[in-house]
Amino acid sequence: MKRFSLSQLLLTLAVAVVLWLLIAAACLFMGSGGWGLPESRYIFTVRAQSIALASLVGAALGAAGVAYQAVLRNPLADPYLLGVSSGASLASYLWRVPGISGISVLAAALSQQGFALAGALAAVAVVFALSSRRGRIEPVTLLLVGVIVNAINGAIFLLINALRPEITGQGGGIIGFLAGGIQNNLGPYQAQGAAYVCAVTFVLLMALTPGLNVAGLSEAEAQSLGVRIHRLRWVALVSASVMTASAVAISGPIGFVGLICPHLARRMVGHDARRLLPLSAALGAGLLALADALSRSMIRVAGTWPPVGVLTGLLGGPFFLYLLYRQRHAGEAG
Numbered sequence: 001m002k003r004f005s006l007s008q009l010l011l012t013l014a015v016a017v018v019l020w021l022l023i024a025a026a027c028l029f030m031g032s033g034g035w036g037l038p039e040s041r042y043i044f045t046v047r048a049q050s051i052a053l054a055s056l057v058g059a060a061l062g063a064a065g066v067a068y069q070a071v072l073r074n075p076l077a078d079p080y081l082l083g084v085s086s087g088a089s090l091a092s093y094l095w096r097v098p099g100i101s102g103i104s105v106l107a108a109a110l111s112q113q114g115f116a117l118a119g120a121l122a123a124v125a126v127v128f129a130l131s132s133r134r135g136r137i138e139p140v141t142l143l144l145v146g147v148i149v150n151a152i153n154g155a156i157f158l159l160i161n162a163l164r165p166e167i168t169g170q171g172g173g174i175i176g177f178l179a180g181g182i183q184n185n186l187g188p189y190q191a192q193g194a195a196y197v198c199a200v201t202f203v204l205l206m207a208l209t210p211g212l213n214v215a216g217l218s219e220a221e222a223q224s225l226g227v228r229i230h231r232l233r234w235v236a237l238v239s240a241s242v243m244t245a246s247a248v249a250i251s252g253p254i255g256f257v258g259l260i261c262p263h264l265a266r267r268m269v270g271h272d273a274r275r276l277l278p279l280s281a282a283l284g285a286g287l288l289a290l291a292d293a294l295s296r297s298m299i300r301v302a303g304t305w306p307p308v309g310v311l312t313g314l315l316g317g318p319f320f321l322y323l324l325y326r327q328r329h330a331g332e333a334g
Helices: 006-027 041-071 084-096 105-109 112-131 139-163 165-171 175-179 188-212 219-224 229-251 257-269 273-302 308-333
Strands: none
Touching (some): 041 229, 041 257, 041 273, 084 112, 084 139, 084 229, 112 229, 188 229, 188 273, 257 308, 273 308
């Protein structure tokens, strides 16, 4: 593996930041009131805050997607595979159930976003506990357990919604829990807390990028290169899951960003995780900021403001099918 100097790292980070800044600046011209710079300072502040929050969530999902795909050795892996989104959505929904906040000390002490973070981390902990054996994580088992936990959380969510349908009416309907969106009513400590967690885990993942470059090799090959593959899987997956949980807690389950951005970044800089991780984070930040701006703009055309998760789903669904098609034909050609 070629050496990656400090100057190369700083250049990569600078290019990623500039790319995001260009997209974010363009998003300032897009809004429900039309195209162009906002006329009032208030509207400018609202747009800037929405762009910043969307960028934070998108960057977290883009970076986590790189770690998941590398460690799980699956190009179709997504940050939500391990039950993060379903756990956060279920906990956020339970927080609204009458009596929960009065009975549970945790619910009374935490906001809805804090409760969602606790639910996401609890779901991931269950997945890790059930899929690990003697301290080792098997990628295939991890994915299977994650799918099952997602299904169970989704079933519980729908059961409670069927029994108490009036609960979703308090927050804009069930679509807000299932699709996710950028919330502008967060307290400063909620957004700042998520930003701090994402920053720390991003630095940790950057430190792991040399190991992520060899994570796709067999265990014997990785160990011959001095990489303790099982420890790498634990640290990378826990870091990426905490990062994803922090993002989902303030936005809901916004899908496909963590799947699309790593693939777009690979087409630009190749498979070296040292360049791939910051660029995927920048693309995730820009993509979600752009999707949020388009969502705001649709109110002039459609008369409604769809959750940004709906737009990413419309973009990501066909992209996922395309990746599946390519993988299938590559396997047949091989």
